[in-house]
Amino acid sequence: MSVVVSAEWLNDRLENNSEKTVVVDTRFDLMDADAGRKTYLEGHIPHAVYLDLNKDLSDKAAKHGGSHPLPDMEMFIAKVGNIGIDHDTTVVVYDQKNDMFAARLWWLLQYAGHEDVHLLDGGFEQWVKAGFSVTTEVPALQAKEFKPVYRENDVADIEEVQEKLQNQSATLIDSRSKERYLGEKEPLYIRAGHIPGAKNFFWKNVLDDKGKWKDDSELEKHFSSLSKDDEIIVSCGSGVSACPNVLALKSAGFRNVKLYPGSFSDWISYEENNVETKEE
Incomplete structure (x- = not known):
């Protein structure tokens, strides 16, 4: 199936197979580093967890590698497992719209060898437009072991x-x-x-x-x-x-x-x- 999925597809997935699905919110603002997490706490797609560009998807402490170096991959893999992702998990990542941050997480996961990662077309905005529910509940996910196979x-x-x-x-x-x-x-x-x-x-x-x-x-x-x-x-x-x-x-x-x-x-x-x- 396509990497890009619709809000309707995700809603059906959450209704019928949520136990094998992890949804990740990556909304972020380059000019306000705290805005994405605040927006997540104000309302997000049910079951979604939040990953932050600076704290989770980059290593801002790195001395070289540009302004958003790749994260320490050992730490990143640990975080991926802690939010319930293994190779049998379907992952759906979303942004505010079709922004760049969701694709960053898609790239990191496929680089680490995950075969089943998707982007929500239109992001959170499209989800809301489609009339699907929004929550402020932060989910409790069961940790799994993700074993990377780096490309x-x-x-x-x-x-x-x-x-x-x-x-x-x-x-x-x-x-x-x-x-x-x-x-x-x-x-x-x-x-x-x-x-x-x-x-x-x-x-x-x-x-x-x-x-x-x-x-x-x-x-x-x-x-x-x-x-x-x-x-x-x-x-x-x-x-x-x-x-x-x-x-x-x-x-x-x-x-x-x-x-x-x-x-x-x-x-x-x-x-x-x-x-x-x-x-x-």
Whole structure:
């Protein structure tokens, strides 16, 4: 089945098979780190638990790796087990709408080898629009043991990015907006522009004009300028908004797709790395 599921599908799943389902709320605000958890406590999808971008899906204490480095995976796996996830669990992740944070958790779980992880199309907003119930009850979940089987070929570090850009053996994508890609606007970092050689595919363009996920054929058309024979490395500012593009590329039939978790924020932390501001 598709990675992206509807509110109707999730509601049916919770009514008929909730004991094998874990729902995760990942709502977050980059400008207000406490907003997501507060919003969760004010109301969320029944049975949903909350995972925080900064505290659970990143390692903000890491010295290198950009502004949202991957979490310590041993700790992440422990948290995954504690909220009731093992390889027999169906996981459904949602955001406020179709935002970037749910895709970050999707990527982490599939990187750790989970085969049954889905995104709720339209997120919490669509759930409410569909008329389904909302609760403030925080669920008590039974801890399970999740044994990771890491897909090491799904991730690229800065040394690999540098090498493959130099020998042109991979295509690098920048998932940020065009104005940030071109260095016309940069609200987060001290340098503006993009990694030299990167092509711009704004992550929100994997959504249609109503903000819902495009289907596989539409995504294939969206990425038609790229070759499925090439290795694709996906970046953004800090490895978060790149994740919707990773999911979209895989849905469109691309198989050799990697995430550069550090992305632009990691790249510019090395003074010797150049930055480009022209279209590529």
